[in-house]
Amino acid sequence: MNKLKNVWLLMLLLVGFAACSDNNDDAQVVLSTGEVNLKVDGGTGTFTVQTLGDWTIETDGQTWYTVAPMQGSGATEVTVKAEASTQVASRSANLTVRCGSSSAVLAITQIGTSNPADPANQDILIRAKGGDKEVVLPANEGYDVVIPSDASWLGVKEKKEGSVVLTATANEGGDQYRTAEVIVNAADGSKLATLNVSQSWRNVEPGELLIEEIFLTGNIVEATGRPDNKNQEQYFILTNNTDEELEIGGIAIAESEISTDGTTMTGMTWEPDRRGEVAALNYVMVIPGDKGRHTLAARESLLIASRAQNYKATNPNSFDLSGADYEWYTQNTSTGQGVDNPDVPNMDVWIGTPSGLIIFNTQMNRGYFLATLPSGLTMDEYVDSPDYLWTGTRSYKVASTGKDFTLDFNAMFFPNEWVLDAVVVGTTVGFTYNPFCDALDAGYTYCAANTKDETRYGKAMRRKSVDGVLTDTNNSTNDFEHGVKASLAE
Numbered sequence: 001m002n003k004l005k006n007v008w009l010l011m012l013l014l015v016g017f018a019a020c021s022d023n024n025d026d027a028q029v030v031l032s033t034g035e036v037n038l039k040v041d042g043g044t045g046t047f048t049v050q051t052l053g054d055w056t057i058e059t060d061g062q063t064w065y066t067v068a069p070m071q072g073s074g075a076t077e078v079t080v081k082a083e084a085s086t087q088v089a090s091r092s093a094n095l096t097v098r099c100g101s102s103s104a105v106l107a108i109t110q111i112g113t114s115n116p117a118d119p120a121n122q123d124i125l126i127r128a129k130g131g132d133k134e135v136v137l138p139a140n141e142g143y144d145v146v147i148p149s150d151a152s153w154l155g156v157k158e159k160k161e162g163s164v165v166l167t168a169t170a171n172e173g174g175d176q177y178r179t180a181e182v183i184v185n186a187a188d189g190s191k192l193a194t195l196n197v198s199q200s201w202r203n204v205e206p207g208e209l210l211i212e213e214i215f216l217t218g219n220i221v222e223a224t225g226r227p228d229n230k231n232q233e234q235y236f237i238l239t240n241n242t243d244e245e246l247e248i249g250g251i252a253i254a255e256s257e258i259s260t261d262g263t264t265m266t267g268m269t270w271e272p273d274r275r276g277e278v279a280a281l282n283y284v285m286v287i288p289g290d291k292g293r294h295t296l297a298a299r300e301s302l303l304i305a306s307r308a309q310n311y312k313a314t315n316p317n318s319f320d321l322s323g324a325d326y327e328w329y330t331q332n333t334s335t336g337q338g339v340d341n342p343d344v345p346n347m348d349v350w351i352g353t354p355s356g357l358i359i360f361n362t363q364m365n366r367g368y369f370l371a372t373l374p375s376g377l378t379m380d381e382y383v384d385s386p387d388y389l390w391t392g393t394r395s396y397k398v399a400s401t402g403k404d405f406t407l408d409f410n411a412m413f414f415p416n417e418w419v420l421d422a423v424v425v426g427t428t429v430g431f432t433y434n435p436f437c438d439a440l441d442a443g444y445t446y447c448a449a450n451t452k453d454e455t456r457y458g459k460a461m462r463r464k465s466v467d468g469v470l471t472d473t474n475n476s477t478n479d480f481e482h483g484v485k486a487s488l489a490e
Helices: 002-022 379-384
Strands: 035-038 043-050 054-058 065-068 071-073 076-082 091-099 102-110 121-126 131-136 143-146 154-159 163-168 178-186 191-199 209-215 235-240 251-256 265-271 278-286 301-306 326-328 348-351 367-372 389-398 404-415 419-424 459-463 480-485
Touching: 035 043, 035 076, 071 076, 076 102, 121 131, 121 163, 143 154, 163 191, 209 367, 209 419, 235 251, 278 367, 348 379
Parallel strands: 035 102, 121 191, 301 326
Antiparallel strands: 043 076, 054 071, 054 091, 065 076, 091 102, 131 163, 143 178, 154 163, 178 191, 209 235, 209 459, 235 301, 251 278, 251 367, 265 389, 278 348, 278 404, 367 419, 389 404, 459 480
């Protein structure tokens, strides 16, 4: 079979040679393929020109690709190369290979950054900040875009051959989405596509910014064999788990009011139990929008530390936190704690302590979460509003005496709809209560057996990753490595 194929190819080449030499219009240029497909991130593709004469390649004038060689003689491999595409729509080009009067055409295609499964019916999400959104359309010979009259916040910036660029103003409407059904009609008046556009009230969506690592336990001081409770180092590492830049100004990080430990108080119940709607708060800090890192690049992380100091200078077991991106600086002159690092921006503390000193729970029995705050909501408006106060009762039994108690329960909260990521922390012996609903976190992570476990010092809880993407199933038991060496110690 291979011999017959080679004979057939030789006959074609002989015909091609005659064409190149004698300008025979019946001659052919033989190409090994009719199309070269390139990936969105660029790269190369090849094809082979087969003639027995001299040949040349003509391009269609587009500059996003290169071809080499552009001329040759006989059988030659040709390489097509392109850089990564930044266009959402696919792009294509044609090459013409000529030998005398004979020719052959090869198509080059490169897929775009967005390739919807059904370009005729798409759900389009735009972030609160607004701006441009390019949308891939079905193949067409011209189209018209119809935007509802009540969607004055949305418009058309540019019409392209394979896509349309929509543009939106900033959504400053609190915590409400706004929507519009955009119809794209073909040149003949028939419907080409339906675009269900939704603009979020936030710039970061749930699951996009994650808590990658939590370190709260402190480190052992070599001289005493005990942790330094006066200068307790703690930190959180937050990571952008997307392939695009995120605006992080205004993101809050909070500790739960509800404890996860049930060793001393059993049978805990709340009336009403609002965990399905809200997350009760103990401490709240907010990334400021007017200083520090306002954006976080794709897959990058930031470090938020307690008092961004070089603790390693006085304790070899500690960390150098002086290079943190933010610190929660709280001054407490009565204890001598609270040294401000002027080179590290301070978090805005919305809910702290009367003394001003914030040390997150070191007994490993609270929950932590990230939340987006509605546009325009200020600290004073939040803390003074009864709309964000969970009031009721909490009932439990004292484990040591068996005595029942029912006490008033009053806690500030964030609605669950504001939460971007939640991580429950407990101990392997004492974990009993989920401070959140299971939809936020159905499990828990840990680095201690109980609240007095001294092996917890120097240990952190770190989220797993696969091929550089953090694991997020909303179940911290599965998503985290438990009780591992803190990454800043490595």
